[in-house]
Amino acid sequence: MPVTAGHQPLRILRELTDGRRSRLVVILLLSLVATAGTLALPLLVSGLIVAVQARQDLLWRAIAMSVAALGGAGAAAGSGYLLARLGERMVHRLRSRIMAHVLRLPLRTVRGHGSGDLLSRVTADSAQLRTIADLGVVQLPTAVVTAAGTLAVMAWLDPVLLVAALGGFLVAGVIIGLVVRGLRRAHTRYQGALGLLAHRFSTVLDALPMVKACQAEARLSTRLAQASQHTSTAALGTIRLEALMSPVLGLGQQIGLVAVVVTGGARYAAGALAVADLVAFLLCLLQLVAPIMMISMGAGQVQAGLAARGRFDEILALSTEDAEDPPQAPVPLPAEAPAVRFRAVGFAHDRRPVLHEVDLDIPRRGLTALLGVSGAGKTTTLALIERFLRPDTGTVEILGRDSREWPLAELRGRIAYLDQEFTLLADSVRANLTVGHAAEVPEHQLWHALDQVALTAAVRALPEGLDTVLGGEVDLSGGQRQRLALARVSLSSAEIVLLDEPTSQLDSGNEDLLRTTIDTLAADRAVLVVAHRLSTVRQAGKVILLADGRVQASGSHEQVLLDSPVYRDLLAAQAVAPR
Numbered sequence: 001m002p003v004t005a006g007h008q009p010l011r012i013l014r015e016l017t018d019g020r021r022s023r024l025v026v027i028l029l030l031s032l033v034a035t036a037g038t039l040a041l042p043l044l045v046s047g048l049i050v051a052v053q054a055r056q057d058l059l060w061r062a063i064a065m066s067v068a069a070l071g072g073a074g075a076a077a078g079s080g081y082l083l084a085r086l087g088e089r090m091v092h093r094l095r096s097r098i099m100a101h102v103l104r105l106p107l108r109t110v111r112g113h114g115s116g117d118l119l120s121r122v123t124a125d126s127a128q129l130r131t132i133a134d135l136g137v138v139q140l141p142t143a144v145v146t147a148a149g150t151l152a153v154m155a156w157l158d159p160v161l162l163v164a165a166l167g168g169f170l171v172a173g174v175i176i177g178l179v180v181r182g183l184r185r186a187h188t189r190y191q192g193a194l195g196l197l198a199h200r201f202s203t204v205l206d207a208l209p210m211v212k213a214c215q216a217e218a219r220l221s222t223r224l225a226q227a228s229q230h231t232s233t234a235a236l237g238t239i240r241l242e243a244l245m246s247p248v249l250g251l252g253q254q255i256g257l258v259a260v261v262v263t264g265g266a267r268y269a270a271g272a273l274a275v276a277d278l279v280a281f282l283l284c285l286l287q288l289v290a291p292i293m294m295i296s297m298g299a300g301q302v303q304a305g306l307a308a309r310g311r312f313d314e315i316l317a318l319s320t321e322d323a324e325d326p327p328q329a330p331v332p333l334p335a336e337a338p339a340v341r342f343r344a345v346g347f348a349h350d351r352r353p354v355l356h357e358v359d360l361d362i363p364r365r366g367l368t369a370l371l372g373v374s375g376a377g378k379t380t381t382l383a384l385i386e387r388f389l390r391p392d393t394g395t396v397e398i399l400g401r402d403s404r405e406w407p408l409a410e411l412r413g414r415i416a417y418l419d420q421e422f423t424l425l426a427d428s429v430r431a432n433l434t435v436g437h438a439a440e441v442p443e444h445q446l447w448h449a450l451d452q453v454a455l456t457a458a459v460r461a462l463p464e465g466l467d468t469v470l471g472g473e474v475d476l477s478g479g480q481r482q483r484l485a486l487a488r489v490s491l492s493s494a495e496i497v498l499l500d501e502p503t504s505q506l507d508s509g510n511e512d513l514l515r516t517t518i519d520t521l522a523a524d525r526a527v528l529v530v531a532h533r534l535s536t537v538r539q540a541g542k543v544i545l546l547a548d549g550r551v552q553a554s555g556s557h558e559q560v561l562l563d564s565p566v567y568r569d570l571l572a573a574q575a576v577a578p579r
């Protein structure tokens, strides 16, 4: 069920107190004590004036005033601290939930949103959410109770004066009500603009070497400054509205004060009001400003928190990749099916057709090479096998089962994938090698995998060996990173291995080494390698040639060589001597 804006505060209250109801009760009790202390003070002052006039003993009254003031302040501090802890716990839980959810979204959805925008939701927006806990849950209700209690005391002291005082605040209240209504929209616009700015900046940072090489710093700085200006314009929308609050309230208070002084003076002169009651009333009026200020400013800030919660909801409403997992246990796998089978597969990126009626088989064992000019659809083919993407038409079968019928976790457990960017985590060498493993991998296996890709010496030379964190001050070269990614793949026991251009950064010595690693992998599983360097295809048992999103030829190297002029052209372009 979609969450309406009206339901949101209640839901946030539930999230805040989930498993901590008793803590909330303590916070509420402390707040009540603080409120009672505040309300008692004017009455105790009034009593003190009467006692001074009557020359009575003042000691116990002084003690009572001290207890009310100190007790109230202590209780307010305690409730504020406990509440902030509850708020931070809620923010941490929501933030973790959002991050876990984002990691399970389809790649397309994540890319569509942009990493910077998602980052700003997890950081800046979650900080805004804290305001709801800090202000909305106890401070605002407490302020309402304090204001109502103070008004009741004022009514008890002199109802006529109360009417005079309220006249001043009424005008302010109407204006502030209108301002608060506009604030949530303004905050949503501002948070959206901030997310866009974060996205633009993070994409520029990701491309920093290229930016520097092209000397594009100045031009991109100007574009970023424009995005920043757009964010500031959105921020001004909230600032303008918030700036109205304090003066409007101050004006209301001044009008109320003048009205009380004039009316109170007249009533005192007429003998209708005692001086102690007039002083107590004025104290109440001054005391009323703090809760009313809290209600108006707090309500404005809570709008920012509610807007942030709304942006969280937008993300949580997006379907995760495994949302379409089959509900029933899948049928057993046929023993002799190929590792991968495409049947009349069609796929379009943003309505631009990329694959058309593709039929292909990848055998259960051995090396298959996927070739084609740049943009032919090779990476898209791998993405369909991994189920990063789903075919628009036709079927993709993995180990004899339609890929839509696989539970996603099981499907991905059967496939190891080395992407084109040979991505590594900004984490230790060990973490990068074992990222897909639930159990700890024995160290000798890690060294063996590194040995296979000739990385042992390089890793031993790192400051903390296997535990050196990469991607910061210490890093590997492009070719070493590629070999580390390959070592990760070789540690996997997956039945299907997908390698997207694994040789792009390797020198000829390392390329020979890679061929040996691939041969070892292909001995007992299916290895599909996207090869730009056509030298790799010589060792392949099967070659599939893609051209314009169609399978142009497939079979053994010799057979495709005979059948396909496109293949011969590709080989010639790479200057690989046909055997």
Ligand SMILES: Nc1ncnc2c1ncn2[C@@H]1O[C@H](COP(=O)(O)OP(=O)(O)OP(=O)(O)O)[C@@H](O)[C@H]1O
Binding pocket: 349, 350, 354, 372, 373, 374, 375, 376, 377, 378, 379, 380, 381
């Ligand atoms: N995320 C995307 N959004 C839109 N179009 C895309 C996307 N990814 C790829 N394409 C387009 O789909 C087509 C096939 O891309 P793909 O990456 O599969 O080709 P490729 O054969 O792997 O190319 P290369 O050898 O250059 O890596 C290209 O025309 C490309 O522009």
